Structure formats: C-alpha cells, structure tokens
Amino acid sequence: MTASVVPADGDGSGVGRDRRRPGDGLAWLVALLPAALTLYFATLLPAVAAGESLRFAAAWVPSLGIGLTFLVDGLSLTFALLISGIGAFVTLYASLYLAGNPQLGRFMLTLQLFMVAMLGLVLADNVITLFVFWELTTLASFFLVGFDHDSPKARRAALQALLLTGAGGLALLAGLILLGSIAGSFELTEILTRGELIREHALYLPIFILLLLGAFTKSAQVPFHFWLPNAMAAPTPVSAYLHSATMVKAGIYLLARLHPAFSGTDAWIWSLTLFGAATALFAAVVALRQTDLKMALAYTTVMALGTLTMFLGAEATVAVAAAITFLIVHSFYKASLFLVVGILDRQLGTRDVDHLGGLARAMPITTAAAAAAAFSMAGFPPFLGFIGKELKYEGALAIASEPLLVAGAAVLANALMVAVAGIVAFRPFFGRARATPKTPSEAPLRLWIGPAVLASLGLLFGLAPSLIADSLVQPAVAAILGRPESIKLALWHGINLPLLLSLLTFALGLAIYAGHGALRRALATAETRLPTNADRAWDGLMDGIKRLAAWQTRLLQGGLLRRYLFTVFASFALLVGATLLITAALPAALTWPDLLFKHWVVVALIAAGAVTTARARSRLVAVCALGVVGVGIAMLFVMFGAPDVAITQLLVETLVVVLVAVAMLRLPGLEQGRRAAAGRHLDALLAGSVGLVVALLVLAVVETPMDNRVTAYFEQTSVPEAFGRNIVNVILVDFRALDTFGEVAVVAVAALGAYALLRGTLRRRSP
Amino acid sequence: MEPVLAILVGLLVATSVYLMLARNVLRFLFGLVLLSNAANMTIFAAGRQTSTAPPLVPPGLEGPVAEVANALPQALILTAIVIGFGLLSFALVLVFRGYQTLGTLDSDAMRTAEPLEVPSETRSEPS
Amino acid sequence: MSSLILGAATRLLVALMLLFSIYMLLRGHNEPGGGFIGGLIASIGFVLYAIAQGTETARRALRLEPATIAMAGLGIALFSGLVAALAGAEPFTGQWWFIGGDAESKGLPLSTVLLFDIGVYLVVVGSVLTLVFTLEESV
Numbered sequence A: 001m002t003a004s005v006v007p008a009d010g011d012g013s014g015v016g017r018d019r020r021r022p023g024d025g026l027a028w029l030v031a032l033l034p035a036a037l038t039l040y041f042a043t044l045l046p047a048v049a050a051g052e053s054l055r056f057a058a059a060w061v062p063s064l065g066i067g068l069t070f071l072v073d074g075l076s077l078t079f080a081l082l083i084s085g086i087g088a089f090v091t092l093y094a095s096l097y098l099a100g101n102p103q104l105g106r107f108m109l110t111l112q113l114f115m116v117a118m119l120g121l122v123l124a125d126n127v128i129t130l131f132v133f134w135e136l137t138t139l140a141s142f143f144l145v146g147f148d149h150d151s152p153k154a155r156r157a158a159l160q161a162l163l164l165t166g167a168g169g170l171a172l173l174a175g176l177i178l179l180g181s182i183a184g185s186f187e188l189t190e191i192l193t194r195g196e197l198i199r200e201h202a203l204y205l206p207i208f209i210l211l212l213l214g215a216f217t218k219s220a221q222v223p224f225h226f227w228l229p230n231a232m233a234a235p236t237p238v239s240a241y242l243h244s245a246t247m248v249k250a251g252i253y254l255l256a257r258l259h260p261a262f263s264g265t266d267a268w269i270w271s272l273t274l275f276g277a278a279t280a281l282f283a284a285v286v287a288l289r290q291t292d293l294k295m296a297l298a299y300t301t302v303m304a305l306g307t308l309t310m311f312l313g314a315e316a317t318v319a320v321a322a323a324i325t326f327l328i329v330h331s332f333y334k335a336s337l338f339l340v341v342g343i344l345d346r347q348l349g350t351r352d353v354d355h356l357g358g359l360a361r362a363m364p365i366t367t368a369a370a371a372a373a374a375f376s377m378a379g380f381p382p383f384l385g386f387i388g389k390e391l392k393y394e395g396a397l398a399i400a401s402e403p404l405l406v407a408g409a410a411v412l413a414n415a416l417m418v419a420v421a422g423i424v425a426f427r428p429f430f431g432r433a434r435a436t437p438k439t440p441s442e443a444p445l446r447l448w449i450g451p452a453v454l455a456s457l458g459l460l461f462g463l464a465p466s467l468i469a470d471s472l473v474q475p476a477v478a479a480i481l482g483r484p485e486s487i488k489l490a491l492w493h494g495i496n497l498p499l500l501l502s503l504l505t506f507a508l509g510l511a512i513y514a515g516h517g518a519l520r521r522a523l524a525t526a527e528t529r530l531p532t533n534a535d536r537a538w539d540g541l542m543d544g545i546k547r548l549a550a551w552q553t554r555l556l557q558g559g560l561l562r563r564y565l566f567t568v569f570a571s572f573a574l575l576v577g578a579t580l581l582i583t584a585a586l587p588a589a590l591t592w593p594d595l596l597f598k599h600w601v602v603v604a605l606i607a608a609g610a611v612t613t614a615r616a617r618s619r620l621v622a623v624c625a626l627g628v629v630g631v632g633i634a635m636l637f638v639m640f641g642a643p644d645v646a647i648t649q650l651l652v653e654t655l656v657v658v659l660v661a662v663a664m665l666r667l668p669g670l671e672q673g674r675r676a677a678a679g680r681h682l683d684a685l686l687a688g689s690v691g692l693v694v695a696l697l698v699l700a701v702v703e704t705p706m707d708n709r710v711t712a713y714f715e716q717t718s719v720p721e722a723f724g725r726n727i728v729n730v731i732l733v734d735f736r737a738l739d740t741f742g743e744v745a746v747v748a749v750a751a752l753g754a755y756a757l758l759r760g761t762l763r764r765r766s767p
Numbered sequence B: 001m002e003p004v005l006a007i008l009v010g011l012l013v014a015t016s017v018y019l020m021l022a023r024n025v026l027r028f029l030f031g032l033v034l035l036s037n038a039a040n041m042t043i044f045a046a047g048r049q050t051s052t053a054p055p056l057v058p059p060g061l062e063g064p065v066a067e068v069a070n071a072l073p074q075a076l077i078l079t080a081i082v083i084g085f086g087l088l089s090f091a092l093v094l095v096f097r098g099y100q101t102l103g104t105l106d107s108d109a110m111r112t113a114e115p116l117e118v119p120s121e122t123r124s125e126p127s
Numbered sequence C: 001m002s003s004l005i006l007g008a009a010t011r012l013l014v015a016l017m018l019l020f021s022i023y024m025l026l027r028g029h030n031e032p033g034g035g036f037i038g039g040l041i042a043s044i045g046f047v048l049y050a051i052a053q054g055t056e057t058a059r060r061a062l063r064l065e066p067a068t069i070a071m072a073g074l075g076i077a078l079f080s081g082l083v084a085a086l087a088g089a090e091p092f093t094g095q096w097w098f099i100g101g102d103a104e105s106k107g108l109p110l111s112t113v114l115l116f117d118i119g120v121y122l123v124v125v126g127s128v129l130t131l132v133f134t135l136e137e138s139v
Helices: A024-043 A045-049 A074-097 A104-123 A127-145 A152-183 A188-200 A204-218 A227-233 A236-245 A247-262 A266-289 A293-312 A317-348 A364-378 A384-398 A403-425 A445-463 A466-481 A497-514 A516-529 A534-556 A561-583 A597-615 A619-639 A643-664 A677-703 A709-722 A727-735 A737-765 B002-020 B025-046 B071-102 C004-027 C035-053 C055-062 C066-086 C112-138
Strands: A054-061 A066-072 C096-099 C108-111
Touching (some): A024 A045, A024 A074, A024 A104, A074 A236, A074 A247, A074 A466, A104 A127, A127 A236, A152 A227, A188 A247, A204 A266, A227 A293, A236 A247, A247 A293, A266 A293, A266 A403, A266 A516, A293 A403, A317 A364, A317 A403, A317 A466, A364 A384, A384 A403, A445 A466, A561 A677, A643 C035, A677 B025, A709 A727, A709 B071, A727 A737, A727 B071, A727 C035, A737 B071, B002 B025, B071 C035, C035 C055, C035 C112, C108 C112
Antiparallel strands (some): A054 A066, C096 C108
C-alpha cells in the first residue's frame, strides 16, 4: 500500500497520486444524474408552490402495510432540491478532486447511492420506507467516511458514525413501529392528520423519546455530537455533502416532518429548545478552538444543527420560517465553504489556518466564492444569511415559552458564527502571505464552479428573496405546521428589535474575531483540564463492551462439549417445564388404555434396553441393548398399523449394528474418560428432569384435540388422484415428494461427507 | 396407548441425555441413537393410535373402508429413520476419524479448536 | 473373513435379496414396500457380500462406484420431479401414462412416481454402500 504519498493529515484525497485509469476523465459525466434530478424536481415547483402535494405509490409489502409511497410537498421538495442540486456540484467537484485515486469509481458509485437514499428518505411517505432509506444513508456514510481505509483514524471514525447512528436508527425503527400501531397507519399523510390522538396517547412519551434518539444521533445533537467532527476523516466533498448540507439534516427533517403530529407538548418544546440551545452554544465555543479549517467548519455545522432543532421546538410561524430559511442558507454557504477548504487543501497542501494567508491575489475566484459564502454565514446584508438571521431573531422573540433563552442563544451563536466566518474565509485570503507546502495557484473550473455558484445563490436569493419565499419556504412552513401559511421574506424590515440584535451580533462577533487568538489559547488550556470528553467516553464504552464479550465468551464457551450440552439441556428443562406449569397445559387425569399383555412386554423390553444401554460398561452390551430398543420399537410399529415403518426400522437397525461393529474393531472401550461418581449423579438428575419434562410435554400434546384434515385428504385422494393403495408410500413419492427429495439428498451428502473424512486419511497415509 | 408412549419417550430421552453428557464420545453416539428413536416415537404418539389397521386401500376401492392408522406421521417417521441413519453413520465416522487423529475418545481431551491454556490477553484483543 | 459355507451361501442369498429388493420397490405403491425399503434390502445384500467376500469383490460385483450410484439416483429423482414442471404442473407432481388401456383395464401404468422411487432406491443403496465400504476399508 502506498500510504506514504497520502498527505500528512490525509483525507484520502489522492493528492500526489496519479494513477489515472482510462475512463476517469469521464467521471464528471456522473454529475449528469443529480443535475437531471434537480431539473425534474424543479418542474414540480409550480404545483407545490400552489399548495398541492403530490403522491406516488407502489405496493411493496402490502401484508404489513408497507408501501413504496412517496410524497412531494413543500418540505420534501426543499430537501430534494438541496440534495440533488448540491449533489450535482459535489459530484462534479469530486470527479477532479479525487482524480487519480484508484478507487474513484467506487467513490462515485457510493456517492450516488447516498444521494438516492437521501432523496428516498425525504420523499418517503411510508415511515418504514423512510427508515430503510435512513439506514441506507447511514451505510453510505460508513463507506464514504471510511473511504481512506488505510488510515486507522478514518476506519475508527467510520465505525463510530455507523454504530452511533445505527443505534439511533434502531430506536427510530422502534418508535416508528409504535407510532404506526397507535396511529393505525404507516403512511405519514395519515399519521399527520391524527396529531390529537397521538399527543394524548399513553405511549406518546416513549415514542417521542425513541424518535428523538434517532433524530439527535443523526443530526449530531449534544451528547451525540462527537461523531460528526470525527467524520471529517472523509474526503472533503463528502464532508461538504453528507456532513454539512444533507445527511446530518435528516434528523432535522424528521423533526420537521413530525411537527404537526408531535409538537406543542411540553416534552417537545423543552427537549428541542434545551438540547438545541446546548448544542448550538457548545459547538460554537469549540469551533473557535480549532485551527484546522475543516474541524472549525464541522463544529459550526453542529452549531447550525442545534439552532435548527431549537427553532423547530417552537410553534410560532415565524420561528419555523426562520428554521427553513436558515436551513437553505446554511446548506448553500456551508457546502461552498467546505469545497473551498478542499481547494485550499489540494492546491496548497495544508488547511491549517495558522499557515494560510494572503491568497486573494493568487486565487481570486476561490477568494470571491469564500467571501460570498462567509458573508452569508456571518449574516451581512444583502446576503440570504442576513434574512435568515433577522428571521431567527424575530422568531426567537416570538417564542412564547422562553424568548430570552432562545434569543440569547441565537445572538451568541451568531456572534461566534461571525467570528468563525472571519477565521475561515478572511484570514486565509487576506493579510500577510505565508509559506505553504505548495505554491498558491487558482483552482481549475471544476473545483471552483460549485462553491462559486452556491455562494452566488446566497447573494441572489438575498437580493430577490421572493424567488424562494413563495415556491419553497412558504409551502415548507405550511407542511411543517400542517396549515396554510403566508410567508414574506424581505431584506429590510425597518428599524426594530431584530435589527438592533443584528448590530449587537456584528459588534460581538468582530470583538471575538479580534481577540480570538487569546480566546483559542484559553480554550485549549481549558480543554486539557477536562477530565474526559464524549469521544473518549465512547472509547471507554467500546472497550467495556469488548471486555464484557470476552468475559462472557470465557464463561459460556469454555470449550467442553459436555458443559455446552449441560447448559442446553438444563435450559430446555427449565424453559419448557416452566412454560408447561405457567400455561397449565398439563393433563388433569390420565386415561389409561387397556393394553394387551404383548404390548406391555414390548414396552418393558424397550425400557429395559434403554436403561441397560445407559448403564453398560461394555460396548458389546451397549450395542446389544440398543438393538433391543430398536427391534422393540419396530414391534410397536407393527402392532399399531405401521408395517412400512417397522420394516425400515428393522433394516436400519441391522445396518447400524454392522457399522458400529466395524468401527469398534479399531476403537477402545467405553472406560475412557469415565465420569466421577458425583458428576454421574448430577448428570442423572438432569437427564431425569429432561425426560420428565419431555414425557409431560408429549402427554400435553396428545391431550389436545386431533386435527385430522391432512390425513383425511390423503386417504381420500390416494387412489383416485395418485393411483396408489399404500397411502404412506404415496405420501412419500407423490404428495410430499419434494420433502423426500430433500431427505434423500441429506442422506447422500452425509455419505459423501463420511467418504471425504475417511478417504482423506487413506491418501495421506499412502501417497 | 398414548400415555404409555409418552412415558416411554420420557424414559428414552432421559437415558439418551445421560449418555450424551458423558465424556466418552462413543456413549454420546449411543445417546444419539436413543434420541432419534425417542423423536420418532414422539411423532408417532402425536399422530394418535386410533386403529391398528395399516393405512392401505383394499384393491378396487377408492379409499380405506374402515378406520386405518394415521399415514402422515408414518411417512414422516420413515424418512426420519433413514436420515437418522445418515446422521449416525456420519457421526460414527467422525468419531472414528477423530480417534485416528487425536488418539482419544474423551471429549474433554479434544481441544484442538479451543485449547485450554488461552492467555486472556490475546482473547480481548481489539479488532 | 473367509468361510466356505458363508461364501457359497451368500452368492445365492445376495441374488435373492437383490431380486426381493426390486420386488419391494415395485410393489411399494400398493403394498408395504417402496424405494427406501427396497434400497435398504439391496444394501444389506451387498454388505453381506462384502463381509463374506471382502469389499474388493463386492465393489467389483457392483461395477460402479457407490457414490456414483447415489448421485445418479439423486439426479433421477430430480429429473422425475422436473418432468411435471415441463408438463406444466407443479414440480414433483406425479405424472401418469397408461399404455395400451381399454375398457377392461387401465393398461400398463408408467409414472414419474415410479421413477422417483427408483431414484430414492439408488440414493439409499449408493449412500449406505459408500458408508460401509469406506469405513470397512479404512479399519
């Protein structure tokens, strides 16, 4: 493996490798798929803007109420456009960014798989379908984060993300199934109309907690936030796409989607507001501490997710409008900033903010894109980010329960965002030039086109907000609140409290930016003083699970056959015995049959044979006693009308005796490995209990009413339809011939297996 | 007849479990034979003993005249006997082959796959 | 094992047992018998022969490798099941043809069911002999 050419802080971008294969140059063609999808979704805009919601359905597992049903309304269309649109640019970008990487094909395929899964997630109407796509995005994320599989760091990050979001996914599944069962349908369109029923149901809280676990792990809310920064081990296009613009918003999507059915309760308001606020503030502070541009961006993503969660906790229209607008804004600027960082990494060989400066001259287009994105992020007019921020303040003040908490958190988070925007998009491009591993040069078109277009959209929609207000934001808000809404977005709202808060934000943000060197050092010192963090706690948890697994393996799998068997038999006796007792399946009284003397003789013969076999010290006695048992059973079959079975039993007994006799010529006696007396008594006790339980079980079975329909059918049709008078044989070769075929195949395979075992010996002995 | 069969099955199972718990694998094999027999008897008992007449249709008739024994469990037992024979023969060959290689019939001493002296450190090695 | 009486007797006995096994196989559809029973009888015949004359002689008398017989039987059984599928019925449904039937009798019955039973017979013979011969040869 050529690990040495991976850059020091490698993300597997393939910088320095050039093993282009024919066809790699055409990888950009893959971007046509998301581009075409974007155009298709765009054609749905007029209908959705007019307030319609479109539904597509196909049966999948109709018996379980699971269908491939898809719903296009304002909310899902907003997400779908973001996913396919950003997907097109990211695919285009990746086709060059990873050019020369031998795994380019695999990467492109996984990326498209992710996109389709994510689209399925946001468009699904059936909650089980939604869950399946949800898990597919988790899997795609696993492969993409672990793309650079030579690196232990990437492998660990991939596994961590998989386990954490996978566990959340399981909770989500449980929650969705419970939800479907109380709502009486798995279709979201049905569920969302039954909000009253759901909110008043006794299971509301458990379901809500399960769904929150799914949403919070996926969308990296505190305390499940730590996988997202670690996932930055993925190639930068993946970070831009999955871990900022789309996948991590799946949890947000879920909360928004279920808003009409779940919101408004104390549990909803408090959990979303508090977890969201805590996540936003925590991440904003940690973001300041980072020097790696990618990590700084990752923490601002966590902050944005916290903010979105916080606003979805509210009922007020303007708060939800703020959430949707911010979601769109964030996707634009965050994806472009990530892609810009990727450009820096590729063109300069580093993405450490302390080693970057004065790049504006050499990289004018990248600088312009970064600046536009950063202005949107910081919320300067006339960018869309400004509108988003104003809406957030307006929304925060409109929240009835805790306006001060939400507004305070929003202002603080936004101020930190201003500072981070400066650090990420200002410092590397302006000021003193610094030495970088490679000489700065402008990136090729395929790299800068994505960030440039996305950042320009932030400006375009800021100048003409009505472009998205009517077609996307308004229908999305209507879908989240479950009622028609009228939303107007505008740059200028007049002088009011939100504007004053904006000014306060800028002042605070610039102050933090100015003093961030000192702040960063202080945070770094504080961090070393912390006893632990979530990431290390996770490692502890994993180690604990491994130790537990090792411990229980040593305990349960000691490698002694008889101990395994003892466990199996003891569990059987306990479980079946307890079931018999609890269900009171035991027969009340036995009806003793009148058996003839000959019957009793045969029964006594079988019993004596079995006991003798168990007690035998000599092989000969044991084999003879076994023969007695077999012949006795054959006699029973004869007496009770089963001549075919009796003949078979006798013939097989003969062959068994021959085989055992042949084998015993070379085997030692039964004395080897004889148990100690105490062990024998314990075994006998267990054996007696198992026998007793089985006897009671059979008694209980024969007491149940006999359903003879199958046999009656065979008796009636054996001659007319199968032309055979021996019903047993007709069953074997005609009615149940497929079974018989399987059984003779098993016999043949057993013979071949034995043949292979023995012939292996012969050949090795005499080559 | 069924209660008698039930008790007989219980006895066969008890003796077979006792044999299977032994360290000597030859005894284990004997237990296996008894267990197959017990399983066949269980199927037989579950089909009930309503008649002692074999399930045959007299020549020239369309169906059995009087009540005959239940044919379905008989068909199941018939194949079960043959399969049981296949299983037993394979197990016997395995024991035989095991004895040739390991030189013992004591299952406690057959520890090639799971050796006794395993340092706990190597087991809890992280993946 | 070489005993003159056993050696002389087995030749006759084995021939009789093989004949009887085919009789049991063919009558199995109407009377007790069938492929399993017939196959077991035939295998016991050959096992007896092997005990008396040695496995070498028994193998030569059999002409074919027992495992080959088992696989051929499996193939025949599978084929008989597929005939039904080719005829448009569910796989393993018995297909019957009556040759030369008239008003009096149905004629000579031919069926895939008999073919299936022959397959079972061969699998049992082949498998049992594979087991016994190889075990005996490696002791």
